[in-house]
Amino acid sequence: xxxxxxxxxxxxxxxxxxxxxxxxxxxxxxxxxxxxxxxxxxxxxx
Numbered sequence: 001x002x003x004x005x006x007x008x009x010x011x012x013x014x015x016x017x018x019x020x021x022x023x024x025x026x027x028x029x030x031x032x033x034x035x036x037x038x039x040x041x042x043x044x045x046x
Contacts, residue, residue: 015029016028016032
């Protein structure tokens with residue numbers, strides 16, 4: 001995934017915001033990808 005695509009998902013609310021200056025909680029992102037954690041916003045438009 002291109003960085004711009006990732007940021008589009010973050011800005012749309014589909015992925016969580018960075019926890020610290022352009023740093024994300026990898027475990028949280030992996031849990032979202034596995035479906036073990038609800039995404040911050042299930043209702044988003046790209």
